[in-house]
Amino acid sequence: MNNFNRSGILFVVSAPSGTGKTTLCTSVRQTPDLVYSISCTTRPIRTGEKDGVDYFFLTQSEFQKKMKEGEMLETADVYGHLYGTPKEPVLEHLAAGRDVLLDIDVQGARQVRSTQDPKIKEALADIFIMPPDLEELKRRLQGRGTEDDQQIAKRIQAADAEMADWKSYRYTILSSSMEEDLIKFRAIIRAERYLSRRLDLQHG
Numbered sequence: 001m002n003n004f005n006r007s008g009i010l011f012v013v014s015a016p017s018g019t020g021k022t023t024l025c026t027s028v029r030q031t032p033d034l035v036y037s038i039s040c041t042t043r044p045i046r047t048g049e050k051d052g053v054d055y056f057f058l059t060q061s062e063f064q065k066k067m068k069e070g071e072m073l074e075t076a077d078v079y080g081h082l083y084g085t086p087k088e089p090v091l092e093h094l095a096a097g098r099d100v101l102l103d104i105d106v107q108g109a110r111q112v113r114s115t116q117d118p119k120i121k122e123a124l125a126d127i128f129i130m131p132p133d134l135e136e137l138k139r140r141l142q143g144r145g146t147e148d149d150q151q152i153a154k155r156i157q158a159a160d161a162e163m164a165d166w167k168s169y170r171y172t173i174l175s176s177s178m179e180e181d182l183i184k185f186r187a188i189i190r191a192e193r194y195l196s197r198r199l200d201l202q203h204g
C-alpha cells in the first residue's frame, strides 16, 4: 500500500492584542499532533502562568546571551519587553515530521519569513487573524479587563500598525466568533497537510 511521509509544518500565527489569538492557540494546542513552541520572554510572569509552560521567563541578560549565541529563530520588542523563539526545538520537531505552532507578533513573523534557512522556508505557513474593526477590538480589550485605558489606547494604536502587514501572510482570517475562527484555523492546518510538495510517497 502506498503511504505518505512528510516533514513538519511551521504554523506562524499573528494577531493584534485582543483579537482572541491566545484562546485560539490554546484550543489548537490541545491537538495532539501539533507542538506549541514555548517562547522566551523578559516580561514579568502573570498570575496563573507557569515558567516553562506559558513562557520561559528570563532576565534581560539571560535573554541577550541566548540572542548573542544564535539560539533564537526570531526576537522582538513587544510593549517594552523582549520575546523570542528558541530555534533548536523548532528545527528538531520539523525534522521529526511534527507540526509546530508559533504565536508571535508581526515583527517576529517578518523575521521568520525572511530567514535564509531552507528548512524553515519550506515549512512555513503563516496566518494573520484580523480583528473585525478597531472599535470591536477596543470593546474586546475593555471586556477582558487586563489593561487600563492608557494601555488599551497603546494597543489599539499598535493594532492599527500591525494590521497593515496582513497581506504579507499566506492566510488571513477575519475574526468573528471564537468557534468560527477555530473552524477556519483548523481548515488551514488540514489543507497545509495535504500540499503535494510536502509529501514523499512511500511504496509499501
Ligand code: 5GP
Pocket (backbone or CB within 6 Å): 014, 015, 016, 017, 039, 040, 043, 074, 075, 076, 078, 083, 084, 085, 103, 104, 105, 106, 107, 108, 109
Ligand atoms: P503576551 O505578553 O500578552 O503573552 O504577548 C504579547 C505579544 O507577544 C503577543 O502578540 C504575542 O504573540 C507576542 N509574542 C509571544 N511570544 C513571542 C515570540 O517568541 N516572538 C515574538 N516576536 N512575539 C511573541
